[in-house]
Amino acid sequence: MKLLLTVLKRTHKPALSTGHRRSLSASSGLLPLRDEALVVGSTRELVQRLGSQVEVRTGFITEEEEGAFLRELEPGLKKKRYEYDHWDDAIHGYRETERARWGAACEEVLNRVRSVAFPEGSPLLGPVHILDLDKSGFIKPHVDSVKFCGSTIAGLSLLSDSIMRLVKEDATSEWLDLLLPRRSLYILRDEARYKFTHEILKDEESVFNGQRVPRLRRISVMCRNLPS
């Protein structure tokens, strides 16, 4: 929990109960940008407006590269127990670690992540943050701490597809759902990172644009920059 306390700023009660979660109406946007159809939202305008601040890149890593991450991470993760915290905590059913030094294959991937996600020369948070969510695990809506993290969050998804939901903090009818396929990279920047909460849906709620997306155990590997 130590890492999470530094990363997470505040949590929100599940946004689903606010009624913003809806059937996708005619006005819902399907993203006509990179990897289109991986981002849907409350309106087409919102999807278009936030389009440059929210990216999902499918197939960012190969199966072999995913295997390299798992070989590096599994021994350490297996020594930890999944934590199932009080219902009001930010995350349920997880274990986590951070890592500063990687073998060559993973370092090569992380350099690729850094080069696509962060402006050149942008100071990065040294260690990479790893979150292992059990099949029943999920992450509640929160905004990452502005004290510890800068304008950009970039994450690789290993082992499972999942759905990340963004909800505008001060206008919960404004939302985006991101389909994060296994081995994809997502990037959140600027307004999407500061003004919207993000969360990873639990398996029972994992439905993207009307389509069920089974959530299995999922490991995310996240890079962040430092506040400026």
Ligand SMILES: O=C(O)CCC(=O)C(=O)O
């Ligand atoms: O697992 C993820 O991809 C998101 C993790 C997250 O929300 C966070 O660490 O702030």
